[in-house]
Amino acid sequence: MLETTHRNNPSVTRRDVLRAGVAAAGAGLAGPLVGRAFGQPEAGIDESDAGQSALRVGLIGCGGRGTGAAIQALGAESGTVLHAVGDVFQGRIESCLELVAQESDAERVRVGEERRFVGLDAYKHVINSCDVVLLCTPPGFRPVHLREAVDNGRHVFCEKPVAVDGPGVRSVLESARIAQEKNLALMSGFCWRYQNQCRETFAHLHNGGIGALRAIHTTYNTTGWVEPKPRQPEWSDIEFQLRNWHYFSWLSGDHIVEQAVHAIDWIHWAMLGQMPTRVTATGGRSTRPDLPETGNVWDNFAATFEYEGGLRAFHMCRHWPNTPSDNTAYFMGAEGYCAMNPWTQNH
Template identity: 40%
Template sequence: MKKDKASNSKNTRRDFVKNTTLLSAGMLLPTLEVGAMANVFENKKLKLALVGCGGRGSGAADQALQADDNVELVAMADAFEDRLTSSFNNLSEKYEGTGKINVKEKNRFVGFDAYKKAIELSDVVILATPPGFRPQHFAYAVENDKHIFMEKPLATDVPGIRKVLEMAEVAKAKKLNVVVGLQRHYQENYLKTLDLIKQDTIGKIVSGQVYWNSAGVWVRPRKPEYTEMEYQMRNWYYFNWLCGDHILEQHIHNIDVANWFIGEYPVSAQGMGGRTVRTGKEHGEIFDHHFVEYTYPSGAVVASQCRHQPNTMNRVGEAFQGTKGSVVTNDAGIAKIVDLNGKELHSISNSEGHNPYQEEHNQLFAAIRNNETINNGEYGAKSTMAAILGRMATYSGKVVTWGEAMKSDLKLVPDELSWNTKPPVMPNEDGFYSVPVPGKTTVI
């Protein structure tokens, strides 16, 4: 990672308040067997490892260090040395003199297998690599009895989803804490809104619209010295085996809110999408827009749209219509509920200083200290699957059911990777990558 990228991350995700209101949203589940606690609690110094040292991982490490007075970062791992070094330098600068950064040079691991060494040195691990690696890294952390914070999404293909669901059950049996970076579950205005929905304020939800429309994200230019593997790894967002397309990597947040508020996961999806603006060879194989219609077991239908097109309408948020009223939510901290005549019933906002990104870590470390358990693994995996289902629908142009999708053995991520591995997708002689074609592309 370049220095300016890391510095920008430091400004956007590190400067969060330490003390925020702890929410009791049913996420902290007391364990029954104190002796079954697989790792650490009470006053022991907690050893933290960071796997994935980009902006997201560095921000999560900073929040973890703020969440507990007796935690230290002891190991870091990344595919790229420059990205690890930049993250280490930024965190060291911020925490100079605190004793919270104790990552010896020998404990800064680089490469595809670096995650194993970092995880083995930790009590708590942050998993923030590109999501294609998440199932493998999560499984290793659970097998080694670590408490886990992992960023969304949790996989890019269905075999990965099945692995995450399997290991989430193992983590539950081991009483390991697993927090997933779907931070709206830790955000006050969403939690308060859900409470009102459960009180029948808007009646039964029958329809909804969820949005992630924005201008798009970064592109990192190809350099002559890059192998194809290094180029794709540095531009992971544009390759499905690493990212899963932006309907998964970003729009999962809004799809997850629909699943959460309705209390179900979709039974089917159909939709459309393509590339009309972001069409260069530097944009890999992903679409720049998706529109999906999700149908739920209750009969509710949710229209999902996400777009990466400059100079178009920006919107990130959700709206739901019920039999008695409707609700609008967004991550800016405001939610509104109105009745069928449009009269405002509730205006809901976050408390001053509340930050859900920080709250995720506050609750994770509080659970470890108090011998409680949080396990977000199942809903994290199923909301990831819902977004993959949407991608299957837009890429194929067909109606895809949850049941048939969950049986898919189509693997996007190779089992073994090295810098000499040929990536699963390759450019043609003109440098362009094959783009999914509705009606032709196989998705299951």
């Protein structure tokens, strides 16, 4: 079931030129993702796409986030077409394509049966078929997928988080360096970096609106995660964990990495990319039920980030049922105070 299934198709080479931005490494991976491809149609490329300078988008990971990313990619540029998709589960591919066609221009959803790839190695076939790839699988796979994409000269939207552990982070930093050398666009999924209110708030901070920063506190507190799926008799161990990927740290990095990284990125943004000199953290599993499908992830974390000059930033996140949700950043300055909550649009 997890082996790749696809029809034989001719090799696809990318067009010679793409207008695109340059990758920037680190937490703020950002650059224009969508450019326009141009040139003559090549062998193996649908002329209805190539001849009209269409930018062929490939989606790797057809769950909720991947489906949303595909819809957004088609909405961002009229010259884009969804050209290939891949997932480990056939059912997700079909539901994804149906929803993208409903929410977008259905004529630009041009994913033939021969470009619907199923399996753990589906990413290779999608990357080989497209100009731009959207990396939206569980993040445990992200470093491998990103390296394959930049090695093959593809422009990339790389959903956050970009990795779940130290080796993965180092791999991503090297991939960002490669992308920069190749003049490839590489864009992360830190959505608040592109939200106008957040940009205005951080511009105010960086322009001295509350004086020199003294302390930062961020939260990502919610009542829980997606509903876990009990194991079915026909599932292998790997399928069981993939269908409950949020709850296994090798796939998700736990919720502090998979979700709360947004609030930790606010700290990094406020500090203009300055790295802390020390981080201390604690966490535990207080309310999450001990079931096979809830894996090994915790339900609460707290971390303290120490910086040169004495500034400290504090972060907490939790998944506790029947508790208030909160996603706020508090910035304390020498001359004032700022609070920001994008969920409620209070800045």
